[in-house]
Amino acid sequence: MGNVFKGAKRVVIKIGSALLVDQSAGxxxxxxxxxxxxxxxxxxxxGAQVLxxxxxxxxxxxxHLGLQNRGLKLEEKQAAAATGQITLAHAYQESLAAEGFTAAQILLTPGDTEERRRHLNARATILQLLSLGAVPVINENDTVATAEIRYGDNDRLAARVATMVSADTLVLLSDIDGLYTADPRxxxxxxxxxxxxxxxxxxLAMAGNVAVSAERGGFSTGGMVTKLEAAKIALGGGCRMIIxxxxxxxxxxxxxxxxxxxVFTAPxxxxxxxxxxxxxxxxxxxTLVVDKGAAEALANGKSLLPAGVVRxxxxxxxxxxxxxxxxxxxxxxxxxxxxxxxxxxKIVGRQSKEIADILGFEGRSALIHRDDLALLSDTGKTGRSTEKDLSQPVA
Known part of the structure; x- marks a missing residue:
């Protein structure tokens, strides 16, 4: 297959425990x-941004906690995660710094990608980091997420992150080179x-026939079933996925x-x-009622600024x-x-530069950023200005 990264602008790479951590030595x-x-x-x-x-x-x-060679209770897993996250953060920081990049750690729970306000906060933070040239390193917040509120595996977390940040490519690194009609082993x-x-x-039925051996055992929880579940999420968000x-x-x-x-192609x-x-x-x-000038600006793919809102x-x-x-x-x-x-x-009809003085905090320059705005006449179409500014930070 030819270069699968051709044209990619924002790439999410998922790395499993079995690849990153030596299972015998920990x-x-x-x-x-x-x-x-x-x-x-x-x-x-x-030219691609990478998460x-x-x-x-x-x-x-x-x-570090003497918890090897046995199954762990939930609270023991959370304690191990609290210790291990520091080790991982240092490892990523050193490895990426050797290539001239700044690593940024982000820990998420399902609510951070599924609840609208937290989704917007997480998205804005990640996009700002990307705009500043950092490489976000994201993991589930295992220290606080219980069995009832967990993603359960990082395949699905990666897919949620990919759709949240409008990534165009998601790569799930595994111990197998893709999907087979049956277990090739x-x-x-x-x-x-x-x-x-x-x-x-x-x-979807093929997932039950294909094991991912290194990820079925040891420390990891993923498998081909979770990878196809991740594909559903990623493709639904317009992101192609690669195993x-x-x-x-x-x-x-x-x-x-x-x-x-x-390669799972997105529609x-x-x-x-x-x-x-x-x-x-x-x-x-x-409802935000806008003036004629703002209506024309929105039709041309612009964000909605406070100055254009009348009510x-x-x-x-x-x-x-x-x-x-x-x-x-x-x-x-x-x-x-x-x-x-x-x-x-408080800020309608005012210039964006006045927001901090009016509200007492430095907020966004737009009431609604163009990435968070869907024109009803354009439903299903791709906004030209948003597409070409994929790498730009949220206003």
């Missing part, structure tokens, strides 16, 4: 991580699938050189998928979906607001 595989960091540098040189979703905190921490007739265009029932072998050094460079993998681009999701938000909490109707909180109506009262768009109705009423 130590980080520094040489492998150093090679991966060189691969990250290669992608950055090609890493990393497992391994429990695996790296249990040795048990069935000589198993066929490798280089491309999956649709997640049909037949494709590739990560055991060997330089797994990303290998993909550039044509290494075998499975639409990330921005279009995000806007479709926003347009489908029900029960808008309020705030309804009560809403930051992150809630709100309608945007023109001077004639017709509904123009649906968006996720960056301000509550109380704060919005």
């Amino acid at each position: 130590t980080v595989r520094r040489d492998w991580l150093a090679a991966l960091s060189k691969d990250v540098a290669m992608l950055r040189a090609r 890493i979703v990393s497992s391994g905190s429990i695996a790296a921490g249990r040795r 048990k069935d000589e007739t198993a066929k490798h699938l280089p491309v999956v265009d649709r997640l049909t029932p037949e494709i 590739a072998r990560g055991n060997d050094p330089h797994p990303l460079q290998a993909l550039v050189d044509g290494a075998r993998c499975t 639409e681009k990330p921005v279009a998928a995000r806007k479709r999701w926003i347009a489908g938000q029900l029960n808008a909490s309020g 705030v109707d309804g009560a809403f909180e930051r992150g809630d979906p709100v309608n945007v109506a023109g001077p004639d009262g017709n509904r123009l768009a649906v968006g996720l607001t960056a301000y509550s109705s109380t704060d919005a009423e």
